[in-house]
Amino acid sequence: MESASFEPYAVGHDAMETSAMNPGALRQVETAAEAGGPYHARIDAALQWLARKWRQQPELAEAARAAGMSEYHFQRVFTRWVGVSPKKFLGYLTLDSAKSCLERGESVLDAAYESGLSGPSRLHDLFVSHEAVTPGEYKTRGAGMDIAWGFAPSPFGDCAILWTKRGICALGFVGDGGRDAAHADLADRFPAAKFTKDNEAARRLAEDAFAPVDRRRKLGLMLYGSPFQIKVWEALLKVPEGMLVSYDALAAAIGKPGAARAVGSAVGANPVSFLIPCHRAIRKTGVISDYHWGRARKFAIIGWERAQAERAGRAA
Numbered sequence: 001m002e003s004a005s006f007e008p009y010a011v012g013h014d015a016m017e018t019s020a021m022n023p024g025a026l027r028q029v030e031t032a033a034e035a036g037g038p039y040h041a042r043i044d045a046a047l048q049w050l051a052r053k054w055r056q057q058p059e060l061a062e063a064a065r066a067a068g069m070s071e072y073h074f075q076r077v078f079t080r081w082v083g084v085s086p087k088k089f090l091g092y093l094t095l096d097s098a099k100s101c102l103e104r105g106e107s108v109l110d111a112a113y114e115s116g117l118s119g120p121s122r123l124h125d126l127f128v129s130h131e132a133v134t135p136g137e138y139k140t141r142g143a144g145m146d147i148a149w150g151f152a153p154s155p156f157g158d159c160a161i162l163w164t165k166r167g168i169c170a171l172g173f174v175g176d177g178g179r180d181a182a183h184a185d186l187a188d189r190f191p192a193a194k195f196t197k198d199n200e201a202a203r204r205l206a207e208d209a210f211a212p213v214d215r216r217r218k219l220g221l222m223l224y225g226s227p228f229q230i231k232v233w234e235a236l237l238k239v240p241e242g243m244l245v246s247y248d249a250l251a252a253a254i255g256k257p258g259a260a261r262a263v264g265s266a267v268g269a270n271p272v273s274f275l276i277p278c279h280r281a282i283r284k285t286g287v288i289s290d291y292h293w294g295r296a297r298k299f300a301i302i303g304w305e306r307a308q309a310e311r312a313g314r315a316a
Contacts, residue, residue: 046078047155050090051299060086084307092242092306128237128275130221131166132230142190142224149187149195150202151179154210155304156274156297161202161209162186162195167220168205170271173293189224189271209275213241213308221272232266239280242309244302246284260284268292274301 063086064074078086147169149162154173160182162170170186187195208217223230235253239245247260247267256263270278273293279301282288291298 046086047082047089047300047304049296050086051296051303082304082307084310088310089303089307092303128219128221129167130223130234130237132223132225135227138224138226140192142193145190145193147187147190147193147195148198148201149183150197150199151183152199152202152206154206154274156293156300158182159206159273160186161205162190163201163205164222167222168209168272168275169222169224171209171273171275172271173273173297175294186271213311219275221275223276224271225266225269228262229266229269232263233270233272233276233278236267236270236277236280239277240309241277242306244280244282247281248284250281277305280305 060075061071064071069077075085078089082089084092145164147162147164149160151158151160151174153159156173158174158179160170160172160174160179161168170189172182172186174182187193205219208219211217223233225233231254232250235250236245238253247264248257250267251257251260251263254263264281267278267281270276270292273279279291279298288295288298288302
């Protein structure tokens, strides 16, 4: 595998206060959260709503009231799960620092330290191992492949996961089209494969895939794409958690400095969301562009990862 080298830049962390929640989406029984029970829907709604509304900057008290919770309880539940306070999380969604780091051309090390990380060594590919299909296998469109699949909850809404004995080959989030559309979006990439549904195994995989950094176990991926797409995805795996990279920088990293547009297409074709971190790729102006599974979800993932990276840095 070719070594990718580029200079990602960090998400800003000092500009935003907190924002209000959508009461209808977030109201749940507080005692369930206190007892450590499942509250994926609450976290999903909170993260995505914050991603959409971070510019409004109301006070924490307003956010807590909108969530139907006391200010203290909202702060504690959110911080317990995400690893940082709502105020800090929203700060990670700002782009001022990202733009300035890019303009200065700072190194990975400088950007990492400026962002409060202990260093740039926590690369995403330490969390996942991967194997690419051969060009011949890619051309068969999944013929002879046995693919298990299922739905599972995640911090960013329900997701569909497809996997083989060689690893996860697709992961996508359920959007406005519902579960059937989410599954079809992924399964259509392997039209000749045989599929078996297994929601329980999908839940176990999701628990590992979206675990906080201190509880992660290594996952295997099977990358199913053209040789060019796989080179782009392998470069994405080199981007440190909590940091972003431009399409131009990705193009340079794979030795194709004039191919930013083609790189953008390859990023958009990524079948394994989150684990192959296409959400970390943005325009060179610092603008966070559209995302196959929703722009609000991209904001939420970026902020969540930045919080997890800082949490890991504090523990290092």
